[in-house]
Amino acid sequence: MSYALEAKKRKFTRVLESLSKPLATSDGGAKPIKDPLMAARERLADATTSPSIKRVRVGEGIVDNLTTKTTVSRILRTTSSSTNLRPNFVPWDRERFLERLETFRPVTRWTSQPAPINEVEWAKRGWTCTDYMRVACVGGCGASIVVKLPEEVDDFEDLDSEKVQERKEVRQKVVEEYRKLLSDGHKETCLWRNKSCDATIHRLPITNTDTAINALRERYLKISKMRDQLPSNETIELPEQLSLEEIISQLPPNFPESEKGESSQETNTSGKEIDYRSFTFAFFGWDVVKDGSSGLLECRACFRRLGLWLYKPKEEGKEPVYDKLPVHTEHMDYCPWINGTAQSGTGTTTDKPENLLGGWQILAQGIRTKHRRRTKAATTSSESLAVDSDNLSLDSTATDEATQRAKDREWWSKLRRVREALHVKGPRKSVSGEK
Template identity: 35%
Template sequence: MNSTKRKFNALLQGLSSPRASTDQESPATMFGNRAASTKAVDYEALLQKRRRLGFPESTAPRLDNTVSSGLTSLATSIRRTVSDATTPKVRRDGSARYSPGDREELLKRLATFQEITDWTPKPDRVNEVEWAKRGWACQGKERVRCLLCHKELVVKLKKEAGDKETDALTAAEVEAALVDKYAELIVSAHQSDCLWKRRGCDDSLLRLSFMSSKAAIEALKQRYVELCAREPFIPYEFNLHLPEDMALDEVVDQLSPDFFTNEKSGTNTPNRPALALALFGWQGLTNTRIGAVANTASCHTCQRRLGLWMFKSKEVDENGKIVVPAPMDYLDPEREHRFFCPWKNATAQSRGHVTHSSSESVDMPAWKMLLQSIKNESDLRRVYEGRARSPSKLAAKGASTPHKTPTRPAGGGHTPQISVDLSVDGEEDEAARDAKDKERWAKLRKVKSLLDNKLRRSVSSRPDTTASIKSNRSIKGG
């Protein structure tokens, strides 16, 4: 009974003792204060019991600080977690790999320069292509950053033109000096151990390859299918402003009929505006988060984006007359590319291209090379189709006389005989090929005989050795 009273009095004294507290006290601190108060009450009761039993206070155990130390560490960890959550972390965009031969990584770095609010156009020697080729990416307002050594640099060309010509000349000289300095910093601004300081990307890395006509046409069809899926937003053909040497009708005739087959609708009617955009490298835009963007096209080389709805006439009557025009006058698929894009820039497309003859012209943008690949594939397909029809032509030759000269009608007109002409041309081509093959084989046999004679002479002119003398005698004796 007395023990219970003493505990109750000690508890009252602990509750009545002043304790500093604030309204912004954390849960960890409140929990720690309550635990410490309970621990003090138990320790006071223990001391009173030892005095009552006559034990000396020197042998009394000391207050254990395990709980208080644990609570302190808990509060410290909570504060650290909160501070880590509120402290902004440095964001490191892009890959940190050194890959001077990776075209995809170069395009990713170039994509960081496309926002006009972050990067304004610069002279050719210090434009975004030169920075991206040396591993730099745009980090913010006129700021570049190396993704490997994390060195940052502000690129700012300030040009202030005065009222006098001398002031303008001075500003131009200052800008030229800054261009020279930044052209040097593209390489020297890296850390001393950064690999981008030693070697950058090659100039030909942006170039599009058309070595395989079949692969180029397959890529064209993929772009065409993506644009056909955005047909409600594709501009009309009269909304497009195509170059004069772009003959869209010829391209439609040169492509195979299977190219325009639509699996969903089952039709093979060409979508001419979609084909025109695909020929210039445009395709549907796909966002990594929301998926396909229905009203936007993009170029995967220069990362340029096009809002298709801006170029399509809003209202057109039955006769094709524009009632409500589009926000933009027309769409030029070539001009909308960025300046360094090989679909537009002939110099960027011709870099690193090896010419096989002096007469071959390679100073062409990528879309012209694509047209040439389509033409080559069409010519090759027609040759194969002609060879496939050759047996029927030969059969027709036995039933008729195609070598006879076509007779003229009484009226003096000419009677066209297309099938006969084609079969004759095919037979002449085959005969010419056979004659050329025979001529080549004859030349090869002649060269082979000359080499054999020369080899025999060289063997016969050698001095006789002991083994050769014995072999000759054995041959003669035999």
């Protein structure tokens, strides 16, 4: 046996002996022998509960770096908190993207910027708004950028055309530099530097019509609870090509009570009248604010807020601040509820914007499609019942005829038997050759 192996065996034997060896007391006696495993547990417990103990002697060896109670508690706190932390680099997570986008909502922090460097582009690249016109990386690289553009050329109408054009070019160059900083502003080791969110990250989850109608139902129910704060029908403006009355007439029969899917919607009909104003706001993506503030609606895709009191007459009889509320154009320009490019997620300039549908248009198409299918299914069911009824009548007639024929055959059979019984045989004719 090798010397190294012999040495390890001796050390192991000494450790076992030290754990089971009686410990001397202050009066010269000896403590009773304990179970080795129990002794080891007690010594480890003493090491973690006594701040003054930093090392424990085991036999002839020394086990160093046993942590004190303070160190252990710090490690436990760090471990427990780190398990609750979410990863910062998740470019595929739409919820986290919307969280970053929402930080740009307060007007005290951010003002509108050109499309190449608007808040959506910063949020796609892992930036959040932390202070007035200041963005910071959520990935922990520590990068921070102050966004400041030259003033708009519209403020210099008294200047000649050359200076105006020069200022436009300068502003465009600054915008281009900030566009580069969307990625280059991160540090070299930051993952957001080389990867951003996909173009479809802002798309509304309304491709599944059942899911879209259920979400519409939830928004409607919440908004209808504050209908007394909504503007009048005359104040609300809709797109010219939309007939909201037609959309309401094509809703599932018991909208909005049912929450169990299309099957229950077809079997139960409540006949409850839909509140036009509440449905209008819900249909165009508006919802009550998360904090429950009174008189406010918000969009959960662009985080634009509507102060409903601005569109209602004041108590003193004064006119409202705004006499019209176009519910579709109050969204931010990049909102997928009205922006077909954002909803399609193509992100290309070859597609014509007029050919791409916004969120409310896709929702309207889905409601119409479900209505057509529901109507067709009902028509098909009625036709099937009619055909089954006709078949039943034909089957009944055919059965009656077959029964009559069977009775006729039985009657003729009886008649033949009677005739045979009554038939009298004549004299037997002689055959030639007989004598």
